[in-house]
Each structure stands twice: as C-alpha cells, then as structure tokens.
Amino acid sequence: MADYDAIIIGSGSGGMAAATALARAGKRVVVFEQHYLIGGYSQTFELEGFRFSPGVHYVGELGEGGNLRRIYEGLGVADDLVFFELNPDGFEHVIVGDERFDIPRGIEPFRARLKQRFPSEAAGIDGYLDTVDRMARELEWATPERLRDKLWMIARMPTTLRYGLMSLSRFLDQFTQAPLLRAILSIQAGDHGLGPSRAPAVVHAGLQSYYMNGGCYPRGGAGSIPDAFARQIRAHRGEVHVRSEVVRVLVEEGRAIGVELSDGAQVRADVVVSNVDPSMLWSRLVAPRHVSSRLRRRVRHLRYSVATISLFLATSMDLRAAGLDSGNVWYNHTTDIDAPYRLGEQPEFSNIDELPGLFLNISTLKDPTMRSDGLHTAEAFALASWDAFSRWQDSDPNHRPAAYEAKKAYIREKMLDTLERIVPGLRDHIVFSSVATPLTNERYLKVTRGSIYGPENSLRNAGPFRFPIKTEIDGLFQCGSSTLAPGIHGVTRSGLAAAAAALGCPDYELLNASGQSVRIYPAEDPSSWPPELRPHTPDSPDALTG
Structure with a gap:
C-alpha cells in the first residue's frame, strides 16, 4: 500500500507547482527537500541578519492576462503574494563602458528610446523588434509535442524557422552592425546563460519578449514564492519536509513506486515527480539497469549552463x-x-x-x-x-x-x-x-557543476529536444529547467504540466482556484501602497510616533 499518492523530489518552483496542483486535486502529496530551506534557486536565505536571494531577481508575465499570473491565481497562491514593479522607465539599466541605456517597460517605449539614441538605425530597430515579437507569438502555441510535427512548424512558425535557429550574433547581423546597439539588444543573454555567439536566436527572443512588459520583485525576496506554495500544499493536507534527501527512486517492473531517503527510510507512492536536474535523476537516483542506453548516453554527454x-x-x-x-x-x-x-x-x-x-x-x-x-x-x-x-x-x-x-x-x-x-x-x-x-x-x-540554468540552452536542448515531462519509466515524471523552458516562468509551467500528465488531464483544469488576485505595487512610489505595506524608516513620521 502506498504511503502517499505523489512524492515530489525537490522544492524548486517546478516541484512546488506540481505538488500544489496535485494536492488541490485531492492527492496525498509529500515534498522532500534535501536543503534546510525550500525553493531551490527561488529561496531566500539569511546571513548575519541580512536576507539574500540567489536566483530570482525579477519576474515577468504578472500583468493582466499574464501566464504566470494566471498560474499563481489558479493554484490559489496569489493572495499570499505581493509584488513590487521595477521602475517602468528603466527596469533594466544597461551600462556598457561609459555608456548607459535604460530599457523601459513595453515594446513601443523601448522602440522609441532606441530610435532616439540610434536615429540612423531606425529601420534595423524596427526589423529586430518586429521579428522578435513574431517569434514570441509563434512560440506561444509551441509545445514539445507540436514541435516534433514538421508540417505544423512550417505552417505556424515561419519566422522561427527562418531566424530562430541562427545564433543571436548572426540574427543581429540581419538588422544592425552598430556595436552599442547590438550590446543593448543582447545583454539580457545573462537570463538564459549563453553569449550571443552561441545563443539560439529563438531562445533569446523568447526571453526578451517575456520581459518586454517589465518585471516585478516579490515582497520579502524570492523565498516568498515557495512559501506561498507550501502554505497551499499544507492547506490541502500535503506535507513539505526539509533536510530530507532522496538518494534513490524505487523502481519495480518498469514502474516508479517510491523513493528511499538518506536515512534509509523507504516511502511509497503511485506517482513520483522529480524536480532535480537530469544528471542527478538518471545517473544517481535511478539505478542504471532501469535506464535505457540511449538516455544514459544523452545524460553522459549533456552540457550544462x-x-x-x-x-x-x-x-x-x-x-x-x-x-x-x-x-x-x-x-x-x-x-x-x-x-x-x-x-x-x-x-x-x-x-x-x-x-x-x-x-x-x-x-x-x-x-x-x-x-x-x-x-x-x-x-x-x-x-x-x-x-x-x-x-x-x-x-x-x-x-x-x-x-x-x-x-x-x-x-x-x-x-x-x-x-x-x-x-x-x-x-x-x-x-x-x-x-x-x-x-x-x-x-x-545539488545542481550539476554549479550550473544556474540546468542543461545549457543551446539548440541541442531546445524545443523538441528538451527532456520530456513524462519519462520512460511509468509513474515517474520530471519538471524543472531541463523540460519546458528555463527561468521561473518556464519551471513553474513545467510543474503544472507534470501534475497534469500524472492526473491525465489538461493543465488548465488544475487552475481552478477562484477569487485570487496578484497584488502589484510600484517599487518607486511607496506612497501609493496600502498603509500596512509602507516602509517605516528612522525618518518617517510613523517611526517617530511609535
């Protein structure tokens, strides 16, 4: 008899989204996290009284109609989250040598500011931004399954097929040779981890489009996001355990049946969702006899970010x-x-x-x-x-x-x-x-080679070549940066997709919480916040009165 319906290995954004969706669906869920803090790269830790977040420094897609907003509200965590919008007139400050350029929120303000700074490059600026926008729109419909259908890609992704497989450097060549303009358009490559000479244009276009409408920062630091998920998991009788390292995935007759912890305890479940990187899962947690030679070979040659x-x-x-x-x-x-x-x-x-x-x-x-x-x-x-x-x-x-x-x-x-x-x-x-x-x-x-984005985001690991949510072992699913896409949005989506695959339903059916609303306030204008959120500094009137 199973101890739980579902076990989640790791408490990153993907794992916590999967656990929340499964718990809300009535499943008995447990999350095992090896660290003493939950969240993975979304954690917030404290050193000598100061709080820091190692991985999440801004979040996109939180405005009205945004996909990540839809997920947070649909999974019932939005009411526990407050975000501050980064300066809309310059949410990215680009400093190249002695030059500074502030990237504003919105494609049209960005376009106008670029043209003001580079008037002779107006045609190239329009061409670049319009092409990025078209690729991003095409990607909205792209799933790994659809991307394996060549006829579907030809019909629905003409811009991506024409430009997306180029390196970012070659893609920029189509529109401009101005060194500073190229630097401004490519400096956000740090958000996917490949320089312009190696980054696929489609990866950079997707990332740039994701942040085109600005970014927000979670109140209390990145750790407030996994904390909100944990509250929702526990509210639906799920469990989240820290200092609980999984050392083995138990497999019998080709099916995952549970996990073994570092203390020797074995925990059984009908579903296991892994939120660890592929090398950890397939080289350490799953015994080699249960892994196909093709998958072992892929993992052995996998290059990390x-x-x-x-x-x-x-x-x-x-x-x-x-x-x-x-x-x-x-x-x-x-x-x-x-x-x-x-x-x-x-x-x-x-x-x-x-x-x-x-x-x-x-x-x-x-x-x-x-x-x-x-x-x-x-x-x-x-x-x-x-x-x-x-x-x-x-x-x-x-x-x-x-x-x-x-x-x-x-x-x-x-x-x-x-x-x-x-x-x-x-x-x-x-x-x-x-x-x-x-x-x-x-x-x-527990990330392989200290990588920040899991497997590198090259063409070898893009689109249909990313790791699938449903693995070759029945009952074992995977989520995280190696699956749908890197970044907090991509990994959160992957957790929702893993839960949907385990339950055999469309992911939108799991976004059924009602009355939830993400709260966003301008970081640059505390006077517009609700009184209970306004900061109390030593010089503020409220601080003087007690």
Whole structure:
C-alpha cells in the first residue's frame, strides 16, 4: 500500500507547482527537500541578519492576462503574494563602458528610446523588434509535442524557422552592425546563460519578449514564492519536509513506486515527480539497469549552463542618492557581450585585470519593506566555470582549504573593483559581504557543476529536444529547467504540466482556484501602497510616533 499518492523530489518552483496542483486535486502529496530551506534557486536565505536571494531577481508575465499570473491565481497562491514593479522607465539599466541605456517597460517605449539614441538605425530597430515579437507569438502555441510535427512548424512558425535557429550574433547581423546597439539588444543573454555567439536566436527572443512588459520583485525576496506554495500544499493536507534527501527512486517492473531517503527510510507512492536536474535523476537516483542506453548516453554527454560567482553584500551607502533604483543593472566593460561567457569557460579564475561583465541586484530598492535601518542589501553575479573550482569539490565544505578561501577573497576584490565603476565609493561603505562559488551552488542546491540554468540552452536542448515531462519509466515524471523552458516562468509551467500528465488531464483544469488576485505595487512610489505595506524608516513620521 502506498504511503502517499505523489512524492515530489525537490522544492524548486517546478516541484512546488506540481505538488500544489496535485494536492488541490485531492492527492496525498509529500515534498522532500534535501536543503534546510525550500525553493531551490527561488529561496531566500539569511546571513548575519541580512536576507539574500540567489536566483530570482525579477519576474515577468504578472500583468493582466499574464501566464504566470494566471498560474499563481489558479493554484490559489496569489493572495499570499505581493509584488513590487521595477521602475517602468528603466527596469533594466544597461551600462556598457561609459555608456548607459535604460530599457523601459513595453515594446513601443523601448522602440522609441532606441530610435532616439540610434536615429540612423531606425529601420534595423524596427526589423529586430518586429521579428522578435513574431517569434514570441509563434512560440506561444509551441509545445514539445507540436514541435516534433514538421508540417505544423512550417505552417505556424515561419519566422522561427527562418531566424530562430541562427545564433543571436548572426540574427543581429540581419538588422544592425552598430556595436552599442547590438550590446543593448543582447545583454539580457545573462537570463538564459549563453553569449550571443552561441545563443539560439529563438531562445533569446523568447526571453526578451517575456520581459518586454517589465518585471516585478516579490515582497520579502524570492523565498516568498515557495512559501506561498507550501502554505497551499499544507492547506490541502500535503506535507513539505526539509533536510530530507532522496538518494534513490524505487523502481519495480518498469514502474516508479517510491523513493528511499538518506536515512534509509523507504516511502511509497503511485506517482513520483522529480524536480532535480537530469544528471542527478538518471545517473544517481535511478539505478542504471532501469535506464535505457540511449538516455544514459544523452545524460553522459549533456552540457550544462554557465555557473556563477556571487557577492552578497550589505552597505550603509545611500544607493538611491548614488543613482540606483529598483531596476536591474547589467554592466559590460566593452560592447563585446561574449567576453563574460568566455571567462565563464576558462579552467582558471586568476590573472584577471577586470571582470568583463557583471549583474547587480539591489533587493532593498526593489522591496523597500525589507529593511528600516537605512542599510541596503545587494547581490552581484559574474560568470565562472566549475573547472576553476573543481579541485576543492571533495574538501570539507565547512572547512575548505586556505587556497579556496584565498580565491574567494580574490573574487571579492575583483567584484568590488567592478562595482566601483557602477557605484563609486561603494567599497568604503560595505558592512557585510560573503562570496559564493559554483561549489556553493552544488552544495546547497545539488545542481550539476554549479550550473544556474540546468542543461545549457543551446539548440541541442531546445524545443523538441528538451527532456520530456513524462519519462520512460511509468509513474515517474520530471519538471524543472531541463523540460519546458528555463527561468521561473518556464519551471513553474513545467510543474503544472507534470501534475497534469500524472492526473491525465489538461493543465488548465488544475487552475481552478477562484477569487485570487496578484497584488502589484510600484517599487518607486511607496506612497501609493496600502498603509500596512509602507516602509517605516528612522525618518518617517510613523517611526517617530511609535
């Protein structure tokens, strides 16, 4: 007899969406998470009283009619979520050398601003944005199953077939040769993890379109999203367990029947949904005798996305006075957007004059309710390879060698050198900092080679070549960044798709909660928020009165 109807391995956005949908459908659900925090890359963690989010720094598709909004409302988690909209006049601040360009919300404002900055490139700007928009519209109807039908693709995806298989660099060649314009149009490649010379145009177009209407940040940090899912799961008698590592998927007669935990306990269920990456699932959790030779070969040769080095910091500096706001900052030293990705493939991280690129997120400007003491928290990310740190992978994570700690100190200084270009004087106002490497990602998130997007988003892993939701083992389903699409939207959709496949129903039938509404307020205008949300600073009247 089964202990549960469904077991979910991992509590990332995909796993939590699957668990919520199944629990709401009346199934007895349990989520097993190996970490002490839920959420995967959507978690929020605390260091010395400061809160940081390692993976989710903005979310799209939350406006009226947005797909992610529809999922949150339909799964009953929307009422537990509040989002702050990033500065609509510049939700992405692009800094290339000494040049700055602010990307506004909406394709037409973006188009107008590009033409104002590059008047001689007007025709190319129109061509690029119109083509991206057409590809994105074609992708709305594309499922892995439909993408295997060549006649369907020819009829419904002509723009994607013409342009989408090109590299982003070659795609840009069709419209412009202006170096700075090309840099602005491609710098968001950091959201899918491949530089312009290798990124498929269709992947970049889908990502760029997803954020075309701006972005939002969850109140309390990214961890508020898995927390909302957990509340809904428990409200429907489901369970979420942390510090519960799954070490084996139990298979009998070609069917998944449960899992074994690290303490030796075996838990049975009719359905198992995996929210771990393919190498973890098929090379470690499922015994080789249950895996086809074709799948073993694919996993063995699977190439993973870039990894990151991260600097989590707190500062006493007035960052708004320094010219920052709720928008993201994408910095590149030159117009060569491929440069950071080349660094991310180097086997050593040393002898670096200057980091070629960096992403900066100021969480306390996106969510002014996070702190009331005048301090700001921020996260900065640059690319680095797993190989540059692999020599220390077998060392005790609580007592890494001195050489590893020295490397982290080197990283801190290099990242601060680059941040000084964006925020002069920042180094002198740091009150806390901590560096993470690809080993940190692997330790806490169990991601292969410390990757940030799972398998790399090349053509080999795109569309019909992504891993299927329903696996070759009956009763075993998979979700996450290796399936439908990367990013929080893609993985959340994949969890819903896994639940629908397990139940044998269309996914829209699972979005049946009523009366739910995502709340979104402008990060730049706290005066427009409900009184209970407005931040209380030491200088505010409310703070003075108690």
